[in-house]
Amino acid sequence: MELASIFIVSLVALVVNVPLGRWRASVPKFSFLWFLAVHLSIPLIVYLRIKTHLGISYIPVTIAFAVLGQYLGGLFYTIE
Template identity: 55%
Template sequence: MALKILLISVICLLVNIPMGRMRERCKKFSLAWFVWVHASIPLIVALRIGLHLHWIAIPINIASAVLGQLLGGLPEKQNRRAASPAA
């Protein structure tokens, strides 16, 4: 059970890194932004159902997905800060 949770958590993290990068390029709260934030959910749900995971794994999966989004968006955010003129 723990190995299944770890496997899905790693997949959530890795899948959400490129999605976080794309999300960071979109205007906040736009349709594209919402698509990139939620695009991995069907995959995560399918994996959870396919591996017969208990509902207690959901918060762990969500945390992994959020971490992937944040890690993916970090380079874009840093590039934007570096490109903006100093005040």
């Protein structure tokens, strides 16, 4: 069950951060909106980690997928 929880939380972190990364790429760097786009998904990811009882050892995995989502969203913005 833990492997399924890791997969689901990581996938949600990735999918949620793609549109946020696209938005982040369209606003001025280090502005309030940029900061908001980078950090808006964190409460959702923390909530899902708590509800699925994932330990702190899985924080790097969820962060990596969130960063990947931000990167892909920014990449999609620059391709357009």
